[in-house]
Amino acid sequence: MSPRKSDATRRRLLDAATTDFAAHGIAGARVDRIAAAAGVNKAQLYAYFGDKLGLFGAVFRLHADAVVDAVPFTADDLPRYAVRLYEAAIERPELVRLATWAKLEGVVTDNLVTESSAVTVKLQAIAEAQRGGRVTASIDPQDVLALVLAMALTWSAAGLSATAAPDDPPKAHTRRKQALAQAVSGAFRGDQSLNG
Amino acid sequence: MSPRKSDATRRRLLDAATTDFAAHGIAGARVDRIAAAAGVNKAQLYAYFGDKLGLFGAVFRLHADAVVDAVPFTADDLPRYAVRLYEAAIERPELVRLATWAKLEGVVTDNLVTESSAVTVKLQAIAEAQRGGRVTASIDPQDVLALVLAMALTWSAAGLSATAAPDDPPKAHTRRKQALAQAVSGAFRGDQSLNG
DNA sequence: ATTTTCTAACTAACTAGTTGGTTGGATTTT
DNA sequence: AAAATCCAACCAACTAGTTAGTTAGAAAAT
Structure with missing residues (x-):
């Protein structure tokens, strides 16, 4: 053994x-x-x-x-989850690159991050947060998760904008993380009605 | 001739x-x-x-x-721009795929959508909208643009979530577009203070 | 002694890029 | 007007190197 x-x-x-x-x-x-x-x-x-x-x-x-x-998922604090994802994507960019390639090369049928069993748990947590009024109820949990993911990975290898690197100036990281947190916070705020 | x-x-x-x-x-x-x-x-x-x-x-x-x-850029109406991008990315997904591949395969140094001259104009338009209070001033124009782009392309070939297709049920498109518009609207709202 | 782990050498198919020469129509020469 | 010349567009066949995957057997472990 x-x-x-x-x-x-x-x-x-x-x-x-x-x-x-x-x-x-x-x-x-x-x-x-x-x-x-x-x-x-x-x-x-x-x-x-x-x-x-x-x-x-x-x-x-x-x-x-x-x-x-x-990266623990916190449906009640999506900005924090997004920032954690941002950090993870920079420290270990491999998964994002692997996933993006897998998707582009068509080795998965449709969605790949969205199809694992771990996602079901996340969707349920979002639905619960929506019932509690902590996340807007007017966006489908699936879309909430998709958008948070996309926002968190804006500066990752998958994004079309400039890619963040671990050795970027700390100020740049702070700036992006604050922008991300604020944007996510505003995007899914539960206690007001907005029309698109 | x-x-x-x-x-x-x-x-x-x-x-x-x-x-x-x-x-x-x-x-x-x-x-x-x-x-x-x-x-x-x-x-x-x-x-x-x-x-x-x-x-x-x-x-x-x-x-x-x-x-x-x-796809005309409207800094004063970012939700609309995002929805237009969503539609363009679905109708003609080629560019997003090409750009993603170019980035992954490293044929461009850092950013590629963000480095064209057309981007400078967009950044200036965002800065102007920020001065007018129509877009939050607490997020750098560069990050505003990056986030809007990422959100609009959430369901594109570049995204890690399920990819939207032209022949998806119209209800799905409507749902995603509304979610996108609401999220973008909330994310960059200019007339309130939010802490991250 | 026998199973497991390892290896050099091999194959058949495929790869980006090249070569030397052909075609058909327009221009120039006679 | 007829013949000679020209030239961009075209192509079959080739090169030199690379590719994923295999084989038959040596070394090592149990």
Whole structure:
């Protein structure tokens, strides 16, 4: 039951694959490059993960779980959730890049962040916050979540605007986080009626 | 001075390239496939556009111009601008896909929608609306524009949520557009003080 | 001794980009 | 007007290198 050597090999492959898939996408990633970076023979890669897409799937699941575990959802405080997401997307941009590529390359049918079981919980929490008047009830929970996500990832690798980097001046981060919090706060405010 | 035959060839190449680049990205696109789809010999493609990246650049510029021409910017009515963008992104999703891929594949240094000269005009219009109290002054014009863009493209090919399609039920489009307009309206409202 | 983990070498198909030459219509020459 | 010349547009076939995926067997662990 000691940690088998193959587990370390697997791990090294996943790390190298994360880097390569995040940098180049599925079509652009190179199996040889991944194997070389991991210091693992290519045949091992195929033994563990079946094929290139299987490897991508493993990488994707790994990081999706990490983000869900790391960023707690607070339906009663959406601005805070948005800011947490902003920070996570900057510190570890891999998942956003992987997800964006997966979507563009069509390896998922429709939505991918929105289809996991963790999303159901979030939607229910939003609905509850709406009943309590803490989030506007005139926007569907699905759209609330989608918009918060989009706003939080405005400056991420998925966004079309300038991408934020960890080494940006602290003032820039603060400015964006305040803008984000204020915008999210105003967008879903529950105690007033607005017409579009 | 009659329209030269080569113009039609060029056009067919650009059309085919748009489809292929939008569908598969730069690395995923295939020069042979594009030439075949256009009914044009591959050597012509290289004669006209230099190389694969040159072709991508031509395709990208073509669609970027089309969108800037088609979607007028109204700083005094950001919700309306957002809804117009939502509609444009659904009717012709090519540009969003092309831009997203360009950003992911790193063919642009930092920002790409944000670096054109058309953006300067928009930023100035936002600043003016802020001075008039029609847009909140506590968010930098750059961030206002970035957030509006991100919100409008929430359900586009670039977003991580479910992608909207032209043949979605009209009710779904209406629901999303209302949600978008309300959220944008609340996010940048100028006549009240909100703390993040 | 036997199962598991690893590896070098291989293949068949595919890739972006090039070459050398052909076509058909317009311009110039006779 | 007929023949010679010109030229942009066109194309089949090729090159040189890369690609995902496989195989048969060595090394190591149990």
